[in-house]
Amino acid sequence: MLNLVLFGPPGAGKGTQAKLLAQKFNLKHVSTGELLRKEIAANTEIGIIAAQLIDKGEFAPDYIVIEMIKQVVTSNRSTVGFVFDGFPRNVDQAKKLDELLTENDSKVSVMLGLVVEKSQLVERLLKRGIESGRCDDMTAETIEHRIDIYDHVTAPIINYYEKQGKYHPISGMGTIEEIGEDLIEMVKKIK
Numbered sequence: 001m002l003n004l005v006l007f008g009p010p011g012a013g014k015g016t017q018a019k020l021l022a023q024k025f026n027l028k029h030v031s032t033g034e035l036l037r038k039e040i041a042a043n044t045e046i047g048i049i050a051a052q053l054i055d056k057g058e059f060a061p062d063y064i065v066i067e068m069i070k071q072v073v074t075s076n077r078s079t080v081g082f083v084f085d086g087f088p089r090n091v092d093q094a095k096k097l098d099e100l101l102t103e104n105d106s107k108v109s110v111m112l113g114l115v116v117e118k119s120q121l122v123e124r125l126l127k128r129g130i131e132s133g134r135c136d137d138m139t140a141e142t143i144e145h146r147i148d149i150y151d152h153v154t155a156p157i158i159n160y161y162e163k164q165g166k167y168h169p170i171s172g173m174g175t176i177e178e179i180g181e182d183l184i185e186m187v188k189k190i191k
């Protein structure tokens with residue numbers, strides 16, 4: 001299996017590039033943010049718990065996102081591979097993903113880290129906030145809080161994958177097409 005972890009701070013382009021990579025390599029795209037927003041839209045029990053946290057830029061509880069990932073992984077055993085977008089987001093989630101994939105006789109192939117300047121992240125997300133009305137994109141304060149959590153809780157995962165020789169940083173600045181081409185080239189080298 002080809003299992004890609006697309007990594008980076010909020011607004012780095014994970015969702016945009018994950019869709020492209022999934023299409024190119026015939027992989028199943030898994031975005032925990034999108035799965036949570038679906039639960040919120042459907043007003044489920046999980047959605048109600050998650051909404052209060054997400055709107056403020058806080059994480060959803062680990063047990064919720066891990067269960068979601070477990071369901072996707074176990075119900076897509078015949079896929080060529082996965083592109084994980086927005087998961088894992090802390091070291092516990094990274095360990096859990098390894099466990100789940102091992103149970104499936106598989107493993108993370110590579111972690112592709114999109115590197116983008118903070119001012120660019122804030123600019124992209126404020127723009128999307130205006131266009132989409134997404135709550136956690138509405139104010140610079142909430143966006144900066146999300147970036148702060150990324151720096152303190154999520155970025156340490158880099159070390160976890162680096163130790164396994166799986167971390168590959170890539171510039172996430174430039175056009176969507178240019179970044180997409182760079183990512184595709186990198187995946188082809190790994191395959």
Ligand code: AP5
Nearest residue numbers: 010011012013014015016032033058059060086124128176
């Ligand atoms: P999630 O939906 O994953 O949001 P995020 O990580 O904050 O990242 P974004 O989706 O905002 O950015 P992205 O990197 O995907 O960039 P995108 O391609 O969209 O999570 C939302 C929330 O859910 C979290 O805050 C948390 O509360 C919760 N959650 C999710 N996963 C969780 C987990 N594992 N554990 C606990 N809680 C979890 O691009 C952003 C914008 O920029 C778009 O408008 C796009 O068009 C534009 N853009 C993209 N690339 C470029 C480019 N090259 N140039 C110019 N604009 C660009």
Ligand code: MG
Nearest residue numbers: 014015033086
């Ligand atoms: Mg996203």
